[in-house]
Amino acid sequence: MASNLRRLFGVTLGGLVLALMMACSPLKMLNALTPDGTFDKTEGIAYGDDPRQKLDVYVPRHPAANAPVVVFFYGGSWNSGSRSDYGFVGEALASRGIVAVLADYRLYPQVRYPLFLEDNAKAVAWTHEHIRQFSGNPQRLYLMGHSSGAYNAAMLALDPGLLGAVGLSPHDLSGWIGLAGPYDFLPIENPDVRPVFFWPNSPPQSQPINHVSHGAPPALLIASRDDNLVNPTRNTAGLAKKLREAGVPVRDFYFSRTGHATLVATLSRPMRGLAPVLDEVAAFVKDPPTQ
Structure with missing residues (x-):
């Protein structure tokens, strides 16, 4: 009974937050409702050297020795976004004992493919070299992204x-995590x-999808069935199938x-019931x- 009530409360609160998000900036709302006592x-x-080449590190308030590390890349069609908008992601990961690194990177029109990926790689290299200073273990390093950020992690x-x-x-x-990622989108419609x-x-x-090969790191792919922006059957299911075929x-x-959009929002405390x-x-x- 108690678990059912908690589930119902979570769904109700999630619905209320959704309604509020319609009236103001969704990401600012989620961050405003994010506690700061866990990290x-x-x-x-x-x-x-570029002003966009900066990152934030979220360390669990009481980290375990050699904690796992996740480098997170946000979405935004490669032309918008800021690490400051995703504090709720840093909090979510830190609350589970994970050191989180949220990185900005250059966007269009400043750069095009593949230069933003070069930024992402530099952020990962910085993390691999320095994360022990933040209680993280570079031997337990994961990449994670949402939407175009999931594409970046995949590449x-x-x-x-x-x-x-x-x-x-x-x-x-050690692995990578993609939320609602576009992995196979030619010819481009957007x-x-x-x-x-x-x-x-x-x-x-x-x-x-054209870079899948045996020996690639393990993957966790998550999508919404009703995603009307990035087709989950072609992208998530298609990539999962090809990865399995490659072993x-x-x-x-x-x-x-x-x-x-709400898939990544479920990482926030108000939306986790979804x-x-x-x-x-x-x-x-x-x-x-x-394997």
Whole structure:
């Protein structure tokens, strides 16, 4: 009975927050409702010379020795977004004993593919080199992203050249997590995304699904069944199928009460009743699948 009441309260609160989000900035609302007692935050660390090449580190308030580390990349069609908008993600991961790194990166029109991926790789290299100073274990390093950020995580995990350029390899990753990611989207339909990938001459090597190979790190792929922006059947299910065919360990989940944007919002405390995304992420980081 108590668990049912908690579930009902979570759903009701989630519905109330959804209504409030319609009237103001959704991400600001989620951050305003995010507690700060679960983590210590170091912000504005430069991993490069450009003003956009900065990151924040969220450390659990009482971290375990050699805590796992997740580098998170936000979405925004590669033309918008800020790490400051996703404090609720840092809190969510820290609340589960995970050191979280939230990185900004250059966006269109300042850069196009693949330069933003080079920024992402530099952020991962900084994390690998320095995260022990924040109680994190670089040998338990994961990438995670939502929407276009999930694409970024996928490319770093699947295309060895990107991490290779900064002295790392996909083998240095314990796994990667994609939320509502576009992994197979040529020809590009979204007019905002077309110039990022040089449409109509978008290179096939820009697609994560074309980089799948045996030996890639384990993956956790999560999508919303009713996602009307990134087709979950073509992208999430399609990539999961190809990974399995290559012998890569993968878990994939599809939730019904979320959409493209609310999938990442379920990491926030007010929205967690909509889907167990945080539970699946924490379980994956604790015990990633093996062949």
